[in-house]
Amino acid sequence: MSWPNPFITQRADPFILRHADGYYFIASVPEYDRLEIRFAPTLAGLIDAQAVTVWHKPDTGPFSALIWAPELHHINGQWVIYFAAAPTREIKDGLFQHRMYALVCNDADPLSGNWQPCRRVHTPIDSFALDATYFAHQGKHWYLWAQKDPAIPGNSNLYLAELLNPWTLKSAPVMLSRPEYEWECAGFSVNEGPAVIQHGDKLFVTYSASATDENYCLGILSIDILADPLNLSAWRKSARPVFATSWDNQQYGPGHNSFTVDEAGRDVLVYHARNYTEIEGDPLWDPNRHTRLKYFHWREDGTPDFGVPPADHTSVP
Known part of the structure; x- marks a missing residue:
């Protein structure tokens, strides 16, 4: 199977969840003002599926501006949308003012169900935080996100903690990665947008680095599946990006990925x-970060090979 490239236009930070009856798609919209979900029985069906708005930002308050990077998860029978939002569009000390939030729905259908009031996900540091993701591993629930530590130069680092429930941390966070290589610090020093995938005896975390222009790219962390995820010394970080701009294919700043x-x-x-x-x-205000899909394969050593971003084509070959 192949798909048109772009897959869905003007949708950044894309997240696709395969659930029992099909596929769910959620992403940042150019207006940064709402959360909308698409559903289709097939992956290709998401292209023309109706986008249903399940939540719209309030006019004022702590989550009334810049709704970023939503993800939809199904956790212990509950639908959960994680997203980041700010009280205003104002920049303070060089950063936006985002904090992380969770919406919960107990109904079977997240498109028509009742979403409970917004809950903030608190972390020990009250600072710029965004791009949360969730995964289950070793019989536990985990929360993985990007946040600014005022004591560390740069915009954001990656943190991991065990969850007590979908909106409450159970363990003290561990910093898995901070921008350190040149390719992580182009324009801005950024580690953000983590995504998790398991293969063989390894757990992998991809993440996005640098400014959101043509410098944006993916890095990767890995750990043995039997190791303690909160043991920092068990993690390994690639010294090179694993998915980056292709000048030949005119694809710039690939990043903020998910897996399906x-x-x-x-x-x-x-x-x-x-x-x-x-x-x-x-x-930030350029709307043309389009959602794209590509197959990837696994090398003999068990690491993923994402290749290069393919060029645009509007028809399925």
């Missing part, structure tokens, strides 16, 4: 990228 599988169970990389570099003004 097609109907046959083949692994699919979900990500966004632009097809030009001439951005007028702040890249």
Whole structure:
């Protein structure tokens, strides 16, 4: 199977969940003002599926601006949307003012169900925080996100903690990664947008690095599946990016990925990228980070090979 590239236009930070009856898609919208979900029985069906708004930001308050990077998870029978939001669009001390939130729905259908009031996900540091993801591992529930530590230069580092429930941390966070290589510090020093996938005897965390222009790219961390995820020394970090801009294919700044599988169970990389570099003004307000999909494979040593971002094509070959 192949898909048109872009897969869905003007949807950044894409997340696709394969659940019992099909596929759910959620992403940042260019207006940064709402959370919308698409559902389709097939992966390709998401392209034309109706986008249903399940939550709209309030006019004022702590989560009334810049709704970023939502993810939809199904945790112990509950639907949970994680997202980041700010009280205003104002930048303070060089950063936006985002904090992390969770919405919970106990109904069977997340598109028509009743979503409970917004809950903040508190962390020990009250600072810029975003891009939370969830995964189950070793019989435990885990929360993985990006946050600014005022004591560490740069925009954001990656943190991991065990969950007590979908909106409450159970353990003290451990910092898994901070921007240190040149490719993580181009334009801005950033580690953000983590995504988790298991293969063989390893657990992998991909993440996005650098500014959101053509410098944006994916790095990767790995750990043995039997190791304690809160033991920092058990993690390994690649010294090189694993998915980056292709000048030949005119694909710029691929990143903020998630993972899914097609109907046959083949692994699919979900990500966004632009097809030009001439951005007028702040890249944040350029809407053309499009959702894209590509297959990837696993090397003999068990590590993923994401290849290069393929060029745009509007028809399925």
